Amino acid sequence: MSAISRPVRFVCHYYMSQVPLLQQAVALMGAFPLEADQRTQSSFFQQSARFLQANEVVGVFPEGADPMVKVKPPQQLSPFHRGFAHLALRVPVDGLAILPVAIASREEKQGRLAPLALFRRFDPSEALFQRDGWHSAILYRHVDVFFGHPLLIDEGWKSRYCGSSGAALARELTHACWSQIAEMLAQ
Numbered sequence: 001m002s003a004i005s006r007p008v009r010f011v012c013h014y015y016m017s018q019v020p021l022l023q024q025a026v027a028l029m030g031a032f033p034l035e036a037d038q039r040t041q042s043s044f045f046q047q048s049a050r051f052l053q054a055n056e057v058v059g060v061f062p063e064g065a066d067p068m069v070k071v072k073p074p075q076q077l078s079p080f081h082r083g084f085a086h087l088a089l090r091v092p093v094d095g096l097a098i099l100p101v102a103i104a105s106r107e108e109k110q111g112r113l114a115p116l117a118l119f120r121r122f123d124p125s126e127a128l129f130q131r132d133g134w135h136s137a138i139l140y141r142h143v144d145v146f147f148g149h150p151l152l153i154d155e156g157w158k159s160r161y162c163g164s165s166g167a168a169l170a171r172e173l174t175h176a177c178w179s180q181i182a183e184m185l186a187q
Contacts, residue, residue: 003145008059009051011044015123036125041083049091060084062177065128075104075185077178085173088153089161100148100177102184105140113137146187148180 001008010031016022017033026033032047048058062080072078088098112134120129151173161169 003147004057006057008057009048010059011048011061013065013123013126015119015126015129018122019119036123044083045087045090048087049093052091052093052096058087060087062174065126077182077185080174080178082167082170082174085170085177086166088173089158089166089170096153097150098153098173098177099150100180100184102146102148102181103140104144104146104185105138105142106144107141109139109141111137111139146184148177148184151176 007030010029012026012031012033014034014036016026016031035041035043051058060083062084063078064081066078070078084098088096114135116129116131116133116135119126119135123129153173157169157173
C-alpha cells in the first residue's frame with residue numbers, strides 16, 4: 001500500500017478472520033477473508049467485484065496458504081492458484097489491469113509461530129492444518145518491491161473467456177503473472 005500510495009483490499013485466508021487479535025488486524029487493514037469452503041469462493045468473487053467496480057484495488061497472494069506452512073527460499077515461488085485470473089476475466093470492469101508485484105526479501109528471520117494443531121481449531125477445513133508441524137513466522141527486515149508490466153484485461157481477453165476455453169485462458173493469464181514475478185525475483 002505504501003509503494004502505490006493507495007489502500008489495497010487484500011484477500012486473506014479464512015482462518016485469519018477467526019483468530020482473536022489477527023481478526024481485528026485484518027478488519028483494520030480493510031482486508032477480507034476467503035470462505036472456509038475452499039471449493040466455491042463465491043463471496044470472494046462477489047466482494048472483489050464490488051471493490052473493483054468501486055475503483056478500489058484488490059490484492060491477492062496467488063500462492064495461497066502454502067508458503068505459510070511450507071517455507072521455501074525467499075526467491076522460490078509456489079504454484080499460483082487461478083482464482084484471481086478467473087476474477088479478472090469475469091468482472092464487468094472496463095480498463096481492468098492485473099499488476100504483478102514481487103516482494104523480494106533481502107533479509108528475513110524465520111521462526112515458528114504456533115503448532116498447526118492450534119490453527120486447526122480456527123479452521124478445521126484447511127487441509128494444510130491437518131498435518132503435524134508448525135505455522136511459520138517470518139519477520140522481513142529488508143524487502144524490495146518490484147512492479148511488473150500491467151496486464152490489461154480488455155475485450156479481447158473477455159470475449160475468449162467462455163466455455164471450455166475459459167479454464168485454458170485463466171491458466172494462460174496465471175502463467176503470465178507467475179512468469180513476470182519469477183523473473184523479477186531472479187533479478
